[in-house]
Amino acid sequence: MGTDTRQLLEELREDHRNMALVLNVLEEITDSARSGDDPDFDLVDEIMRYMTVYPDAVHHPKEDVVYDELKKGGSGQVAGLDDVPADHREIAELGTKLRDDVEAINAGAAVRREHFVEDASKYVRRLRKHMLWEEEDLFKRVDEMLGEDSLAIDVERFRHIKDPVFELEIESGFKRLMTSLKSG
Numbered sequence: 051m052g053t054d055t056r057q058l059l060e061e062l063r064e065d066h067r068n069m070a071l072v073l074n075v076l077e078e079i080t081d082s083a084r085s086g087d088d089p090d091f092d093l094v095d096e097i098m099r100y101m102t103v104y105p106d107a108v109h110h111p112k113e114d115v116v117y118d119e120l121k122k123g124g125s126g127q128v129a130g131l132d133d134v135p136a137d138h139r140e141i142a143e144l145g146t147k148l149r150d151d152v153e154a155i156n157a158g159a160a161v162r163r164e165h166f167v168e169d170a171s172k173y174v175r176r177l178r179k180h181m182l183w184e185e186e187d188l189f190k191r192v193d194e195m196l197g198e199d200s201l202a203i204d205v206e207r208f209r210h211i212k213d214p215v216f217e218l219e220i221e222s223g224f225k226r227l228m229t230s231l232k233s234g
Contacts (some may be wrong), residue, residue, distance in 0.1 A: 055116065055119075055192070057102060058116060059116070059189060059192060059193070060113065061112075062109065062112065062113060062184075062189070063099060063185070063189065064114075065104075065105065065109045065213070066181050066184070066185060068213065068215070068216045069101075069105055069109070069177070069181065070178075070181065071231055072097055072101065072215070072227070072231070073174050073177060073178060074101060074229060075093070075097060075227070075230050076094065076097050076170060076173075076174055077174050078098075079093065079094055079170075080166075080167055080170040080171055080174065082165050083163055083166060083170075084167045084171075089166070090100055090157050091152055091156050092156065092226065093226050093227065094152045094157055095149070095152045095153065096172075096226050096227045098145060098148055098149035099149070099229055100214060100215055100227060101149075102142070102145050102146065102149055104213050104214060104215070106138075106141070106142045106211075110138040110141070110142070111138075112185070113134065113138070114134065114135055115139065116192065117134050117188075120192060120195055124200060130187070130188065131188070134188070137180050139141045140176065141173075141176055141177050141180060143175075144169070144173040144177075145173055146170055147169055147173075148166075148169045148170055150174045151165065151169050152165055152166070153160055214228055215231075226230050
């Protein structure tokens with residue numbers, strides 16, 4: 051069963067807005083750590099679990115499906131679409147590295163504050179740059195490529211996976227994150 055591409059693009063844009071909120075919290079924690087404060091590593095762990103469970107495992111694969119379908123059309127608008135899967139892999143690797151840092155810290159391993167700050171800053175910068183590129187370039191080109199038409203794209207394999215933080219029912223493992231988002 052196909053999903054209308056315009057609807058899917060709106061879902062992807064909503065995901066970007068939600069991811070930006072989460073990145074704001076991570077950035078505040080990172081800035082605080084850079085200033086010498088002790089970060090709330092339990093919260094950072096929740097953030098990185100979310101980022102690796104939903105954006106890396108659901109959002110980015112949905113984008114890859116959309117871009118693959120659009121490349122099949124062969125329009126001149128497809129420049130740069132081949133770069134997206136590599137970008138997604140790089141972001142996922144940076145996220146996994148940061149999550150590993152935080153898990154090690156929470157397990158009692160000695161990880162230098164500068165190392166955490168560097169990895170967190172690199173992750174936030176890279177993901178923000180990627181989302182901005184998609185919003186200001188790729189999504190607009192997808193809109194233009196569709197024109198008056200729309201495609202039905204099969205993303206059914208992702209339908210059953212709900213956003214564990216921004217859906218109506220928040221998963222219990224992300225309550226601290228949602229509390230931080232509400233207070234921020």
